[in-house]
Amino acid sequence: MDARITLRVDGEQRLLTVDTRTTLLDALREHLGVISPKKGCDHGQCGACTVLLDGRRVTTCLAFAVAHDGAEITTAEGLAHEGELHPMQRAFLEHDGFQCGYCTPGQICSAVGMLDELRAGWPSHVTSDLTARPELDDDEIRERMNGNLCRCGAYVNIVSAIREGAG
Amino acid sequence: MRPFRYERAEDASGAVAAVAGHPEAAFLGGGTNLVDHMKLGIAGPELLVDVTRLGNDAIEPLPDGGVRIGAAVRNSVLAASPLVRERYPVLSHALLAGASGQLRNLATTGGNLLQRTRCVYFQDLTTPCNKRRPGSGCGALAGYTRYHAILGASEHCVAVHPSDMAVALVALDAVVEVEVPGGSRRLRVADLHRLPGDAPDRDTKLEHGELITAVELPAAPIAARSAYRKVRDRASFAFALVSVAAALDVADGEVRDVRIALGGVAHKPWRAARAEDALRGGPATEDAFRAAAEAELAGARPLRDNAFKVPMARNTIVAVLRDLAAG
Amino acid sequence: MSTPVRTPAIGAALERLDGPAKVTGTAPYAFEHRVRGPAYVHAIQATVARGRITRVGTAAAGALDGMLAVITHENAPRLASDKDRELWILQSPDVGFRGEFVGAVIAESAETAREGAALVEIDYDA
Numbered sequence: 192m193d194a195r196i197t198l199r200v201d202g203e204q205r206l207l208t209v210d211t212r213t214t215l216l217d218a219l220r221e222h223l224g225v226i227s228p229k230k231g232c233d234h235g236q237c238g239a240c241t242v243l244l245d246g247r248r249v250t251t252c253l254a255f256a257v258a259h260d261g262a263e264i265t266t267a268e269g270l271a272h273e274g275e276l277h278p279m280q281r282a283f284l285e286h287d288g289f290q291c292g293y294c295t296p297g298q299i300c301s302a303v304g305m306l307d308e309l310r311a312g313w314p315s316h317v318t319s320d321l322t323a324r325p326e327l328d329d330d331e332i333r334e335r336m337n338g339n340l341c342r343c344g345a346y347v348n349i350v351s352a353i354r355e356g357a358g
Numbered sequence: 359m360r361p362f363r364y365e366r367a368e369d370a371s372g373a374v375a376a377v378a379g380h381p382e383a384a385f386l387g388g389g390t391n392l393v394d395h396m397k398l399g400i401a402g403p404e405l406l407v408d409v410t411r412l413g414n415d416a417i418e419p420l421p422d423g424g425v426r427i428g429a430a431v432r433n434s435v436l437a438a439s440p441l442v443r444e445r446y447p448v449l450s451h452a453l454l455a456g457a458s459g460q461l462r463n464l465a466t467t468g469g470n471l472l473q474r475t476r477c478v479y480f481q482d483l484t485t486p487c488n489k490r491r492p493g494s495g496c497g498a499l500a501g502y503t504r505y506h507a508i509l510g511a512s513e514h515c516v517a518v519h520p521s522d523m524a525v526a527l528v529a530l531d532a533v534v535e536v537e538v539p540g541g542s543r544r545l546r547v548a549d550l551h552r553l554p555g556d557a558p559d560r561d562t563k564l565e566h567g568e569l570i571t572a573v574e575l576p577a578a579p580i581a582a583r584s585a586y587r588k589v590r591d592r593a594s595f596a597f598a599l600v601s602v603a604a605a606l607d608v609a610d611g612e613v614r615d616v617r618i619a620l621g622g623v624a625h626k627p628w629r630a631a632r633a634e635d636a637l638r639g640g641p642a643t644e645d646a647f648r649a650a651a652e653a654e655l656a657g658a659r660p661l662r663d664n665a666f667k668v669p670m671a672r673n674t675i676v677a678v679l680r681d682l683a684a685g
Numbered sequence: 686m687s688t689p690v691r692t693p694a695i696g697a698a699l700e701r702l703d704g705p706a707k708v709t710g711t712a713p714y715a716f717e718h719r720v721r722g723p724a725y726v727h728a729i730q731a732t733v734a735r736g737r738i739t740r741v742g743t744a745a746a747g748a749l750d751g752m753l754a755v756i757t758h759e760n761a762p763r764l765a766s767d768k769d770r771e772l773w774i775l776q777s778p779d780v781g782f783r784g785e786f787v788g789a790v791i792a793e794s795a796e797t798a799r800e801g802a803a804l805v806e807i808d809y810d811a
Contacts (some may be wrong), residue, residue: 192361211364211406212796214393221795226717227710234394241460247434250460253393257364258386258408267710280708284700289707296710305459313438316454316594321443337594338458359799399803484732 196260200225201269209256216240218256219266227266227296231340238339241297241304242266248304250338267296270303279303279356288352290343298339302353305335327357359396366408370537370571376407378539378567385409385569387469388432390461395474399483400490410466414571417441423577429468429570433523434459436467446575448584448603452526455588458595468570471524471534471550474561475517475625476597477506488514489558503661505599508668510624515558516661519551519626520597526586527573528627529603529619535572536564547573551626558625580607580615583685587678588621589670598622600671606682608642616679618654623671630654633675642683644676651675724753727798729788729805731780736811738778738787746801751793755805758787780809 192211197204200223207222216233219225219242228251231239235253242251243265270277279299282288289295309325317334318325325331332353333346341349364386367373377383383405386392395401414428417439425441436442437453453462479485479497486495498506498516506516527547534550536543550562564570575581584605590596601621607614616637618630633654640646651672658668706712713719743755761775774786790801 192363194364210794210796211362212359212800217795220717224719226713229710229714230716234397235390235461238458238460247463248460249463250390250458253390254464255364255386255389255393255406258389258406258410267708271709276705276708280705283708284704287698287701292703292707292712293714295707299708301460304463308434308438308459311438313434314443314450314454316451318454321447321450322440334594335459338460359796359803361800397799 194257194260196257198223198256198259198261199263201264201266207256211255211257213256214252215244215254215256215259215262215264216251219251219264225266225268227268228300229293229297231294231297236338236340237294237297238301239294239297241301241339243300243304246304246307248301248308265300267299270299277303278358279306279353282352282356283349286348286352286355288345288348289341290345294339294341294343298336298341298349301336301339302356305353306357309335327354329354359399360402360404362403363405364408365405366411368412370409370412370414370569373407373409373412374537374539374567374569376405377569378565380405381566383407383567385468387430387466388464389469390457390465391469391473395481398481400481409468409569412571420574420577425575427467427573427575429466429572431467432463433457433465433467433470434462436523437462444582446526446530446578446581446584448529448581448586448605449523449526449575451586452522452588452601452603455586455598455601456522467523467573470521471527471547471570471573472562472564473521476520477517478502480517489517489554489561492557492559499661503663505597505622506661506664507624508655508658508660508664508671509620509628510553510626511659512554512556512558514556515554515625517554517558517625518622519561519624521627522586522588522598522601522621524551525601525619525621525627526603527575528629529584529605529617530575530578530581531617533574533576534570535574537569537571538565539567542571548627548629554625561625578605580605580617583607583682584617585678585682587674589674600667600674602671602674602678603627604675604678604682606642606679608683611642613637613640613642613646618675618679620654620671620675623658623667630675632656637679642679644680647676647679648672724791724793725795725798727790727792727795727802728786729757729790729802729807731783731785731787731809732807733780733809733811734783736780736809738780738807739810740806740808741788742806745806746790746804749792749797749801749804751797752790752801753793754789754791755801756789756791757805757807780811 231237384403485497633650636650
């Protein structure tokens with residue numbers, strides 16, 4: 192069964208026709224040629240498919256595209272503006288926060304979304320005082336990024352990149 | 359994945375009518391459980407009715423001091439709610455102990471309650487599973503049972519319910535509001551999920567087409583001193599081996615009131631009523647906590663690979679109560 | 686005494702040349718190179734640890750709209766050599782391990798390929 196939907200991807204309005212079974216990830220990659228979000232596990236466990244959807248970080252492999260008709264999506268490609276990399280992207284470069292690079296766009300979108308959540312005052316599993324404003328430290332970074340796996344094991348530099356990218 | 363039609367419901371009664379009238383229809387919330395199952399081939403609806411835009415995505419204080427949580431509220435938003443963090447910290451703790459930031463941003467309150475077991479024999483189409491295919495047998499019983507039940511199981515099914523949030527809701531005496539054809543009904547979360555018995559294919563007491571529209575937390579001053587502890591194979595991003603949601607009202611070294619619910623041990627969140635009864639009116643000491651835990655776990659029936667869950671559950675109950683008593 | 690080698694690259698904190706492409710996700714990995722009119726494959730994997738395939742039923746899968754081919758050991762091209770056993774797939778009904786590739790469904794869309802794979806019937810003597 193097909194459906195016509197609209198997605199606003201990295202600032203651009205895109206019209207597409209998708210099978211109702213098409214995930215948001217496959218709609219972006221296969222239908223729109225937006226390869227920035229990656230397919231890792233395809234089951235919501237690795238985070239390589241993470242983008243910002245209506246401002247929030249989400250995994251796109253378990254979302255049907257039809258269920259998100261009209262959504263505003265920012266991928267790692269869209270975080271860069273007119274050739275200028277986002278501070279988080281610069282931080283990943285400076286801290287060498289990647290090896291093969293496959294998990295990297297998902298890590299970066301997740302980190303950007305994560306910082307928004309922290310700044311909105313959202314606690315995490317490791318926040319000692321649930322009712323206070325949380326502060327970013329390495330334990331918080333590790334916990335809040337638990338949904339982004341890196342098979343190359345670049346975690347040490349990913350954490351330092353995110354610490355830097357947080358400003 | 360078989361082809362399916364997708365519809366966005368505009369109101370709860372319309373959603374219920376659409377699904378109740380179609381035996382192969384299902385409600386779609388955040389999709390983080392259902393879409394996974396559709397990819398695995400263990401769910402195959404022919405019609406999906408999206409219930410994320412019914413206008414029930416708010417967290418509202420109730421006049422009696424309780425809180426009403428719309429079924430479409432995302433797990434992350436619920437966990438971060440100042441109202442919940444202040445008055446029902448155990449619920450926030452439980453939500454934050456589960457999944458990942460990305461999954462919590464999609465998952466809904468209703469969907470979290472209805473998520474299905476992580477038992478590998480349920481998820482694997484090639485192994486016997488009475489939950490997936492009634493009468494085919496239980497692959498876990500003769501297989502690997504590390505992650506399975508120690509309480510309330512049957513010879514037909516030894517799976518556990520995976521939700522952290524549900525354990526906290528049971529400890530808080532939460533109630534679900536359910537839209538049914540022609541009206542609505544309410545039931546306690548503690549009565550929502552079933553024990554497996556001889557019909558493990560039925561996870562809950564909901565009939566096909568009945569839709570959870572809200573969860574209500576009663577006013578509970580005891581909940582201001584509450585916590586959730588989750589014991590698992592990894593420090594994060596893993597389901598519970600054993601978990602404890604507890605709330606404690608202590609004064610002058612005496613337990614005035616207590617709530618305890620266990621996760622990871624049964625087909626539903628396990629309200630530790632025996633332990634609570636043993637503690638109320640008694641001393642708030644570690645010995646009393648241990649005796650109460652042992653009373654609750656006296657009926658535990660460990661399987662070949664999960665006997666460790668019994669002392670683990672006992673020790674976790676004691677640790678959580680000890681920490682709450684210390685303030 | 687030997688002269689130490691001085692290089693501008695080893696041990697230096699250089700930014701990778703592919704860095705900007707990697708942090709924006711625009712560097713194309715194998716699957717991401719554009720081709721015109723791609724077809725999509727979904728693998729069928731053995732569900733037994735050891736045994737022999739006794740029957741393959743592909744009629745239902747083959748009837749799907751957009752299906753291009755359903756390949757099993759019954760109709761797969763014969764490999765010229767069996768020297769590299771890692772490449773020796775779809776050549777015999779014998780199953781050596783659970784998860785072994787025993788079939789491939791090829792279709793015009795990934796969704797159709799996945800659906801087709803679930804419709805292929807395989808009986809085992811295991």
